[in-house]
Amino acid sequence: xxxxxxxxxxxxxxxxxxxxxVKTSARRNRLLSLPALLIIGxxxxxxxxxxxxxxxxxxxxxxxxxxxxxxxxxxNFLFQxxxxxxxxxxxxxxxxxxxxxxxxxxVTTVICLLLGFPTAYFMATRPPAQRNWWVLLITIPxxxxxxxxxxxxxxxxxxxxxxxxxxxxxxxxxxxxxMLYTNFAIQLGLLYAFLPFMVLPLYSSLEKLxxxxxxxxxxxxxxxxxxxxRVIIPLSKPGIVAGCLLVFIPALGAYVTPLILGGGVHxxxxxxxxxxxxxxxxxxxxxxxxxxxxxxxxxxxxFYVRNTSGKVQHG
Amino acid sequence: MAEPRAMDIKDQPGFRxxxxxxxxxxxxxxxxxxxxxxxxxxxxxxxxxxxxxxxxSAFRNEEFHAAAKNTLIISVTATIVSTIxxxxxxxxxxxxxxxxxIAAAFMVINLPLMVPEIITAVAxxxxxxxxxxxxxxxxxxxxxxxxxxxxxxxxxxMPIRARLEDMDLTLEYAxxxxxxxPWNAFRRITLPLLVPGIMSGAALAFIVSFDDFTITxxxxxxxxxxxxxxxxxxxxxxxxxxxxxxxxxxLMVSILFVSVSxxxxxxxxx
Numbered sequence: 001x002x003x004x005x006x007x008x009x010x011x012x013x014x015x016x017x018x019x020x021x022v023k024t025s026a027r028r029n030r031l032l033s034l035p036a037l038l039i040i041g042x043x044x045x046x047x048x049x050x051x052x053x054x055x056x057x058x059x060x061x062x063x064x065x066x067x068x069x070x071x072x073x074x075x076n077f078l079f080q081x082x083x084x085x086x087x088x089x090x091x092x093x094x095x096x097x098x099x100x101x102x103x104x105x106x107v108t109t110v111i112c113l114l115l116g117f118p119t120a121y122f123m124a125t126r127p128p129a130q131r132n133w134w135v136l137l138i139t140i141p142x143x144x145x146x147x148x149x150x151x152x153x154x155x156x157x158x159x160x161x162x163x164x165x166x167x168x169x170x171x172x173x174x175x176x177x178x179m180l181y182t183n184f185a186i187q188l189g190l191l192y193a194f195l196p197f198m199v200l201p202l203y204s205s206l207e208k209l210x211x212x213x214x215x216x217x218x219x220x221x222x223x224x225x226x227x228x229x230r231v232i233i234p235l236s237k238p239g240i241v242a243g244c245l246l247v248f249i250p251a252l253g254a255y256v257t258p259l260i261l262g263g264g265v266h267x268x269x270x271x272x273x274x275x276x277x278x279x280x281x282x283x284x285x286x287x288x289x290x291x292x293x294x295x296x297x298x299x300x301x302x303f304y305v306r307n308t309s310g311k312v313q314h315g
Numbered sequence: 316m317a318e319p320r321a322m323d324i325k326d327q328p329g330f331r332x333x334x335x336x337x338x339x340x341x342x343x344x345x346x347x348x349x350x351x352x353x354x355x356x357x358x359x360x361x362x363x364x365x366x367x368x369x370x371x372s373a374f375r376n377e378e379f380h381a382a383a384k385n386t387l388i389i390s391v392t393a394t395i396v397s398t399i400x401x402x403x404x405x406x407x408x409x410x411x412x413x414x415x416x417i418a419a420a421f422m423v424i425n426l427p428l429m430v431p432e433i434i435t436a437v438a439x440x441x442x443x444x445x446x447x448x449x450x451x452x453x454x455x456x457x458x459x460x461x462x463x464x465x466x467x468x469x470x471x472x473m474p475i476r477a478r479l480e481d482m483d484l485t486l487e488y489a490x491x492x493x494x495x496x497p498w499n500a501f502r503r504i505t506l507p508l509l510v511p512g513i514m515s516g517a518a519l520a521f522i523v524s525f526d527d528f529t530i531t532x533x534x535x536x537x538x539x540x541x542x543x544x545x546x547x548x549x550x551x552x553x554x555x556x557x558x559x560x561x562x563x564x565x566l567m568v569s570i571l572f573v574s575v576s577x578x579x580x581x582x583x584x585x
Contacts, residue, residue, distance in 0.1 A: 032403040033420055035399075035404070036404035037420055037424070039400060040423050040424060040426060040427065040465055043461045043465045044426055047435075047442035064444060118329065118334060119338075122327075122334035123334065125326070134334075136573075140569070140574075141345070143519070143572075144526070144573075145543065145565050146528065148345075149344070149345060151348065154550075155347065192341070195337060195340070195341060211325060214324055214325070253434065260550065269433075270529075273433050273437055274433060293431060293433075293434060297429070
C-alpha cells in the first residue's frame with residue numbers, strides 16, 4: 001500500500017518533472033525561429049512596408065523620393081495630368097500593360113496545364129525506378145538558371161537562329177521570319193520557363209492517385225475518356241490548382257523573359273515596374289505599380305486557399 | 316510489362332507522346348546552347364568545328380573572374396547563414412507545442428516565395444536606398460548577401476522541415492528517457508538524422524542564390540557584378556560563343572547541385 005502510494009507519488013513527480021522539462025525546452029525551442037524571423041522581418045517584410053509608404057510620396061528628380069504626401073502615384077496609374085489646363089485625362093497605357101500581362105499569364109497557365117497534365121500523368125504511371133529519372137529530368141530545368149534558359153530560346157528564334165536557318169536551308173522561306181522581340185517570343189519564353197512549375201505539383205498529386213478507383217470506373221463500363229474526365233481529373237484537383245498558381249503568379253510578374261525576348265518594346269508588368277526605378281525615375285509610381293501587382297497575386301492566393309480548404313472538408 | 320492488365324488501365328492515349336514532346340521542348344534549346352559553346356567559329360549561330368577554346372578564353376577573362384568571385388562570396392555566405400537560420404527555425408516550429416503566432420511565423424518564413432521577385436527586388440532596393448540615405452549605412456556587397464539570405468531561407472527551410480516531420484520521434488523520447496539533456500539529445504540523435512535534410516536545403520539555397528538575376532540586378536551597386544549579371548551585360552554586345560561557354564558552366568553548376576539534392580532526398584525515401 002505504502003510502496004504503491006510512494007511509487008505513484010514518485011511517478012507523478014517524475015511525470016511532472018518531465019512535463020516541466022518538456023515545457024521549458026519547448027519554450028526555449030520556440031526562440032530558435034527568431035534569427036530567421038528577424039532576417040526576413042527586417043530585410044523582407046520591412047521593405048514591403050517601405051514601398052507602401054513610398055507609393056504615397058512624391059518622386060525626387062533623380063530617383064528616390066521626397067517626403068511629401070501625395071496620391072499622384074495611384075492617379076498616374078490611370079490618368080495623366082494635362083500640362084496646359086491641369087485636368088486629369090484617362091490614359092490607359094499602364095492598364096493595357098497589366099491586361100496584356102494578365103493575358104500572357106493566363107495563356108501560359110492554360111497551355112502549361114494542357115502539356116503538363118499528360119506529362120505528369122505519364123510520369124506517375126511509370127514503374128518507380130523510371131519515375132525517379134523522369135522527376136529528375138523535370139527537376140533540373142525547374143532549378144536551372146532562368147536567364148540562361150531564356151537565352152537558349154533567344155538563340156533559336158533569332159533571325160539568324162536555328163529555326164530560321166533551317167527553314168532557309170530547306171527553302172521553305174526566302175527571308176527570315178522575325179520572331180524575336182515579338183509577343184510570340186514572350187509567350188514562348190514564358191511557356192518554356194514555367195512548364196516544369198506545372199508538371200512537378202501535378203506529378204506529386206497524381207502519384208498518390210488510387211488506381212483502384214480507376215479500375216472501379218472501368219468495371220462500371222466507363223470509357224477511357226470518361227475515366228479521365230470524371231475520375232482522374234477531379235481527384236487531382238489540388239495538384240491542378242497548385243500547379244496553375246505556381247505558373248500564374250511568376251508568369252504575371254515575369255521580368256527576365258520579356259526583358260530578353262521582348263526587347264524592351266513589348267513590356268510586361270515586371271519590366272514596367274523596374275523601368276520606374278531606372279530610366280523612369282519615378283519610384284512612387286513604381287511602388288504603386290508593384291503594390292497593384294501584389295494585390296492581383298493576393299487575389300490569386302485567396303482563390304487557392306478557398307479551394308484547398310474546401311478540399312479538406314471532403315477528406 | 317509484368318502486369319499487362321494493370322498497365323493497361325493506367326494508360327491514356329497520346330499522353331506518352333506529349334510527355335516526350337515536353338521533355339524535348341525543355342532540353343533541346345539548352346542542349347543547342349551547350350553544343351554551340353564548342354563552336355570554333357566566332358559567331359554564335361554558324362557552326363564551324365569543335366573547340367574548347369571559348370572555355371579557355373572565359374577562364375582567362377578578368378571580368379569573368381571578378382563576377383565568379385562575387386557570385387561565390389554572395390552565394391556561399393547566403394547559403395551558410397540561411398541554412399543555419401532555416402535549421403533553427405524548423406526545429407523551433409516542429410519540436411514545440413504549437414505556440415501562438417506559429418501560423419504567422421510560418422507565413423513570414425514563406426513570404427519570399429509568395430511575393431513576385433520583381434516586387435521583392437524593388438522593395439529591397441528602396442530599403443537599402445532609405446537606410447543609406449537616412450542612416451548612412453551601406454554594407455557594400457553585404458547588401459546583396461542580406462537580400463539573398465532572405466529568399467534562400469524558405470528554400471532551405473522546406474526540406475529540413477520535411478525531414479523533421481518524417482523523423483521517428485521515439486528515438487528522441489528514448490534519449491530523453493535515458494537522461495540525455497535536451498542539448499545532448501539534439502546533438503547525438505536529432506542532428507545526425509537531420510543532416511540529409513540540411514544538405515538538401517543548403518544545396519537548394521545555393522542554387523537559388525547562385526542563379527538569381529532579378530533581385531541582384533536591381534540591388535547590385537557598381538562593381539558588384541555576379542555571373543548572371545555578367546551574362547546579361549554580354550547579351551547586349553555582339554556575342555561570341557564565350558557567352559555559351561559561361562552559360563554552360565552556370566547550367567552545369569545547377570545540374571550538379573540539383574542532382575545532389577535529389578539523390579539525398581531519394582536515399583531518404585528508401
